[in-house]
Structures are given as C-alpha cells and as structure tokens.
Amino acid sequence: MKTVTIIGSGNVAYHLYKAFSLAENILIQQVVARNKSALETFVSPDKLCTNFEEVVDSDFIIIAVSDNAVEKIAGLLKNFKGIIVHTSGATSLGVLNKHENHGVFYPLQTFSKSREVVFQDIPICIEANTKHNHLELNELACTISGNVQRVNSSQRRQLHMAAVFANNFSNHLFYLGGKICAENQLSFSILKPLIKETVDKLEVLSPYEAQTGPAKRNDQNTLEAHLSILESDLHKDIYTLLSQSLQETYGKKL
Amino acid sequence: MKTVTIIGSGNVAYHLYKAFSLAENILIQQVVARNKSALETFVSPDKLCTNFEEVVDSDFIIIAVSDNAVEKIAGLLKNFKGIIVHTSGATSLGVLNKHENHGVFYPLQTFSKSREVVFQDIPICIEANTKHNHLELNELACTISGNVQRVNSSQRRQLHMAAVFANNFSNHLFYLGGKICAENQLSFSILKPLIKETVDKLEVLSPYEAQTGPAKRNDQNTLEAHLSILESDLHKDIYTLLSQSLQETYGKKL
Incomplete structure (x- = not known):
C-alpha cells in the first residue's frame, strides 16, 4: 500500500483524487487547499485539510496547483521524505530541487470538473531526480494509467x-x-x-x-x-x- | 426507382458514388469526368463516361467538381429535364439558374478517398429552385442520410x-x-x-x-x-x- 497527499482543489486535483480513490493499493491520506468550499465539493471530510502546517508526509505528495504557485507551495513542505511532484506541463523539475525526493507527474489531458475522464488512456509524463524515484513514480502512474511515458523537462x-x-x-x-x-x-x-x-x-x-x-x-x-x-x-x-x-x-x- | 448521374472524379464524387450505389431505389446511370484513369479507380465500366456530349439525363444530375468549374460544367448540359445540383458549400444556387430544375446538394463533411465515411450521420444541406424540387432533393438525400437540412445560399x-x-x-x-x-x-x-x-x-x-x-x-x-x-x-x-x-x-x- 502506498500513501498519497494531494495539494490543490482545481480540475487536476479533482480528477487525480477521483482516479487514485479507485486505484488498487493506494491510500489518499489528505487533500489540501486553502479553499475549503472547493474541497468540500469532492473530498470526503476525514481527508480534507485547509491548514498547510498540518500537511502529512506520504509516499507521494502531489502538488496540483496553478503553475505560478508550485514553487511557493513546495516551499511550505519542510523535511518531507516522500516524493514531492508537481503536475505542470510548463514547469521544470528544477523548481522542486530543494527537496530530497522530487519529480513531475504530468497527465496530458484537458480537465473540466463537469466532465468525467477515463485515466486508463491518458498519457502520464513522468520525470524524477533519481532512478529510484523514477521507478516509484512509474509504479504510481501505472495504478491509474496504461500509458506512462518518461518525458524530460525540455520535452x-x-x-x-x-x-x-x-x-x-x-x-x-x-x-x-x-x-x-x-x-x-x-x-x-x-x-x-x-x-x-x-x-x-x-x-x-x-x-x-x-x-x-x-x-x-x-x-x-x-x-x-x-x-x-x-x-x-x-x-x-x-x-x-x-x-x-x-x-x-x-x-x-x- | 430514381436515376442519378454524377459528374466528377474527386473525393465528393467518389463518396457519393459509393453511397448511392448502396442506396435503395436509386440507380446510378453514369459517372462522368474527363479524367478516365481517376474514374476507373472506382466506377464500374458500364457507368463510366468521359465525353460530355454523351451525358444522359437522369432524375438528378449531381455536379461534384471543383467550385470554379461548376458553372462551366453546368453550361454543357443543354435541355436537361432532371434536377441539376452542385455539391459546393461556397457556390450559390444562382449559378445554375439557366436550368429549369436546379438545386444544391451539399454534404457537410471532410472527404478523403483513402477514408471510408458513413453517410447516415452526415448533414446534407439542400436548396432548390422550387418547392417540388426541394421535396425531390429531400427524398434523394434521405436515401443516404438521416440528417437532411434546408440551408439557403447565404447560410x-x-x-x-x-x-x-x-x-x-x-x-x-x-x-x-x-x-x-x-x-x-x-x-x-x-x-x-x-x-x-x-x-x-x-x-x-x-x-x-x-x-x-x-x-x-x-x-x-x-x-x-x-x-x-x-x-x-x-x-x-x-x-x-x-x-x-x-x-x-x-x-x-x-
């Protein structure tokens, strides 16, 4: 069993929450965002968190926020041991390099909350700071998608x-x-x-x-x-x- | 049984030939074009015609040629009694008004010869010079499509x-x-x-x-x-x- 913390309340956070809720051997520990009312529309109350000082460490911490907030949010996560990833197509791996374990988990799809998607076919583009973290991210991505690809920051x-x-x-x-x-x-x-x-x-x-x-x-x-x-x-x-x-x-x- | 003559050897002529060949109560009498080798790729030999002086009158004469050739080709059809239509989105009904019975039969689709299409869902946009001809064209279009719409030249x-x-x-x-x-x-x-x-x-x-x-x-x-x-x-x-x-x-x- 692997644990996941999701940070964000937008379209990507919503769809990742839905997908990982159904995935085998994955436990979502928390979904974190300041906007409580946005979280309440899709997160079960026991997993909902609005205080960044209470974010728990997990095997994977997925930062699914707007591109320009990724670095700032990552800065709030001190001494986390889990692999901290962002989901942004436009943001380099490097913005997370203050963290021991980090990577990118970019699902290449157009997400709207009012439209359900099937993750199985969605390409998940992954990148990580070490080979071990790459393998871990690959395993995570494979729990929701059959189309996982290694894509570097420039690509x-x-x-x-x-x-x-x-x-x-x-x-x-x-x-x-x-x-x-x-x-x-x-x-x-x-x-x-x-x-x-x-x-x-x-x-x-x-x-x-x-x-x-x-x-x-x-x-x-x-x-x-x-x-x-x-x-x-x-x-x-x-x-x-x-x-x-x-x-x-x-x-x-x- | 209604008879049809198709003029042209391009993508639209090809796909209309295919569709009307399978339609009930429709007999294609001729497919006409100067380019014999293009016709030979899809027309059965007994229906193939390359001489515009030998074009036979039919209930419907469908001119499926490039936009700028429609008027010229129509001018070759003297004293035809059938309804002469073109298939062009960009050409007005008026270019056929020297002919007693005329109209437009515009299938709204992207046609490539290497890709088969199902006509049933393709909108066929029709327009005619008289109410009677409109009804006739509507009946013709319904033999290949379940989506026939009345659309005037400006629309x-x-x-x-x-x-x-x-x-x-x-x-x-x-x-x-x-x-x-x-x-x-x-x-x-x-x-x-x-x-x-x-x-x-x-x-x-x-x-x-x-x-x-x-x-x-x-x-x-x-x-x-x-x-x-x-x-x-x-x-x-x-x-x-x-x-x-x-x-x-x-x-x-x-």
Missing part, C-alpha cells in the same frame, strides 16, 4: 505547447465555427459530425494526409470570399495566418 | 466557412502539434488521447464551456514562455492571435 515544455495547439486552439476554432453558425440561424450540432470525423480520421491518416479544404488546394476565390464575409478583423487575421501556414505546409504560395 | 456560404474553422484549421493545428512533438523526439500518438477528449467533451459541454488552458486563465508567464520557444515567426503569430481571441472570448485583456 515536457514543448509537449505542453503542442497540447495548446492540439486542444486549446482547436477547441477555440470549434467555438468560432459554432459562433458563425449561431449568427446564421444554424445550430452548432450541424458541425458535430464534421468535427467527429476530423478526429476519427486520425486513426488511419496523419493530420498531413487528412487535410482538405480551400487553403490546401490553393482555391483563392474561396479564400477571398471567406475573408470578405468575416466580420471581425481578428478572425480575418486568424483565417489569413492559418491559410498561409497551410499553404506553406503544402508548398503553395499566397 | 451555406457561412456554414462552409464555419467548417473551414472547425475542420481545416483544427486539423492543421493537430499537424502543428504533431510537428512540435516530432521535433522533440515524441510521437504524435502521445497527443491522440487529448485530441479525442477535445471532441468527446463536446457531447456534454459546449466549446465555450469545454475550454481550458493558459490563454483562458490569462496565464501570461506560460504564454510568454511558449512564444519564446516557438521557432517560426508564422507559428508565433498564430499562437498570439488565437490566444488573443481566447482572451477576448473570456473577457481577459492581453
């Missing part, structure tokens, strides 16, 4: 940025597509089969092979027609730059 | 642009995410569970609700860190504009 920073392109920005494009629909008395649901196929295609084709559309085929008439009906200058600029990037990718000139 | 033009955002551009962002992975000795497959969840989330959340990431939470440190490691100026500009659009959407200031 993880790049991977986090890749995830911003692949998830944050693509979701925003779905939003912009839906906005255009709504402004024209069409339901967002009309785009859903297209969006679903966009992703389903990636089971058999690379994004390079799956690409279709006017920019790829260098259809200037359609590109100009779209730019003429887009109302927002910002959206025009986004349309132009993404079309330009597509044309570069497929060796076409604007 | 369709906007919908086509929305589809460019939701599919073409988001797929390109998947490509850019994969490129960043490849440049850092990581496989594109590490992003796939994230990409899948990005779309699966839309079953229960709107894109507005599903959004996560540094731009939404106005995390300037991460935005600046990402911009500092992006190498291409074009990709930096794309990152900046999409972050700006996200911040506007969530009421944050850059």
Whole structure:
C-alpha cells in the first residue's frame, strides 16, 4: 500500500483524487487547499485539510496547483521524505530541487470538473531526480494509467505547447465555427459530425494526409470570399495566418 | 426507382458514388469526368463516361467538381429535364439558374478517398429552385442520410466557412502539434488521447464551456514562455492571435 497527499482543489486535483480513490493499493491520506468550499465539493471530510502546517508526509505528495504557485507551495513542505511532484506541463523539475525526493507527474489531458475522464488512456509524463524515484513514480502512474511515458523537462515544455495547439486552439476554432453558425440561424450540432470525423480520421491518416479544404488546394476565390464575409478583423487575421501556414505546409504560395 | 448521374472524379464524387450505389431505389446511370484513369479507380465500366456530349439525363444530375468549374460544367448540359445540383458549400444556387430544375446538394463533411465515411450521420444541406424540387432533393438525400437540412445560399456560404474553422484549421493545428512533438523526439500518438477528449467533451459541454488552458486563465508567464520557444515567426503569430481571441472570448485583456 502506498500513501498519497494531494495539494490543490482545481480540475487536476479533482480528477487525480477521483482516479487514485479507485486505484488498487493506494491510500489518499489528505487533500489540501486553502479553499475549503472547493474541497468540500469532492473530498470526503476525514481527508480534507485547509491548514498547510498540518500537511502529512506520504509516499507521494502531489502538488496540483496553478503553475505560478508550485514553487511557493513546495516551499511550505519542510523535511518531507516522500516524493514531492508537481503536475505542470510548463514547469521544470528544477523548481522542486530543494527537496530530497522530487519529480513531475504530468497527465496530458484537458480537465473540466463537469466532465468525467477515463485515466486508463491518458498519457502520464513522468520525470524524477533519481532512478529510484523514477521507478516509484512509474509504479504510481501505472495504478491509474496504461500509458506512462518518461518525458524530460525540455520535452515536457514543448509537449505542453503542442497540447495548446492540439486542444486549446482547436477547441477555440470549434467555438468560432459554432459562433458563425449561431449568427446564421444554424445550430452548432450541424458541425458535430464534421468535427467527429476530423478526429476519427486520425486513426488511419496523419493530420498531413487528412487535410482538405480551400487553403490546401490553393482555391483563392474561396479564400477571398471567406475573408470578405468575416466580420471581425481578428478572425480575418486568424483565417489569413492559418491559410498561409497551410499553404506553406503544402508548398503553395499566397 | 430514381436515376442519378454524377459528374466528377474527386473525393465528393467518389463518396457519393459509393453511397448511392448502396442506396435503395436509386440507380446510378453514369459517372462522368474527363479524367478516365481517376474514374476507373472506382466506377464500374458500364457507368463510366468521359465525353460530355454523351451525358444522359437522369432524375438528378449531381455536379461534384471543383467550385470554379461548376458553372462551366453546368453550361454543357443543354435541355436537361432532371434536377441539376452542385455539391459546393461556397457556390450559390444562382449559378445554375439557366436550368429549369436546379438545386444544391451539399454534404457537410471532410472527404478523403483513402477514408471510408458513413453517410447516415452526415448533414446534407439542400436548396432548390422550387418547392417540388426541394421535396425531390429531400427524398434523394434521405436515401443516404438521416440528417437532411434546408440551408439557403447565404447560410451555406457561412456554414462552409464555419467548417473551414472547425475542420481545416483544427486539423492543421493537430499537424502543428504533431510537428512540435516530432521535433522533440515524441510521437504524435502521445497527443491522440487529448485530441479525442477535445471532441468527446463536446457531447456534454459546449466549446465555450469545454475550454481550458493558459490563454483562458490569462496565464501570461506560460504564454510568454511558449512564444519564446516557438521557432517560426508564422507559428508565433498564430499562437498570439488565437490566444488573443481566447482572451477576448473570456473577457481577459492581453
């Protein structure tokens, strides 16, 4: 049996709490955050802690707070023997190096509290300060995921940025597509089969092979027609730059 | 039994041929294109036609060619009684108005020849010059899809642009995410569970609700860190504009 302390009350803390609660041979000892009402929505009362002076040592102390608070929170944990990890894609391993045992436990996923996720497929990117701690973290990650990968700090920073392109920005494009629909008395649901196929295609084709559309085929008439009906200058600029990037990718000139 | 003539040899013609070949009470009489070798890859020899003077009239003549060729191809069809339709999102109904019976039959999907699609869920957006022709087109569309919608030319033009955002551009962002992975000795497959969840989330959340990431939470440190490691100026500009659009959407200031 391994023990875990989770620090944080946000989306990642919530989903890790859910996942480790169901994992075999894992005991969550505490979930710690200053925001009691946020903790109360998901943590059982006996594990809830709002006082950082009362944080207990565990085999693993998982700091799942916003990136800019990681170092400060870690600084509150004096003389802990457990492996102290953060869950941030954008933060290096080094911010924890005042601690004897430390590492990174970065689940590569988009988390919202209102949406349950299945951890089994989620890549958990781990990094540790010693080989022994790496093995320990690997074992911990394997209790909730079948997709554990060793990723160093430099790779993880790049991977986090890749995830911003692949998830944050693509979701925003779905939003912009839906906005255009709504402004024209069409339901967002009309785009859903297209969006679903966009992703389903990636089971058999690379994004390079799956690409279709006017920019790829260098259809200037359609590109100009779209730019003429887009109302927002910002959206025009986004349309132009993404079309330009597509044309570069497929060796076409604007 | 209704008869169909398909003009074209590209992705849309190919997939419509496949779908109508399996539809009940539909007989494809001909598939017509100048490019014989393209037709030979999917059309049975008895239906193949490469001479536009030999095009037969059918209940429906579907012009599935590139947008800028629609009008010219339609001009070759003199005194046809069937309903002549095009399949273009970006082209108005009006380009066919020299023909007694005409309409639009726009399947809203991304088509690649190497990827089979299930038409049942694909929205078919139809428009016609008369009520009778609308009913006929509706009946035709229902033989292959359970999602037939009446969409006028102005709406369709906007919908086509929305589809460019939701599919073409988001797929390109998947490509850019994969490129960043490849440049850092990581496989594109590490992003796939994230990409899948990005779309699966839309079953229960709107894109507005599903959004996560540094731009939404106005995390300037991460935005600046990402911009500092992006190498291409074009990709930096794309990152900046999409972050700006996200911040506007969530009421944050850059």
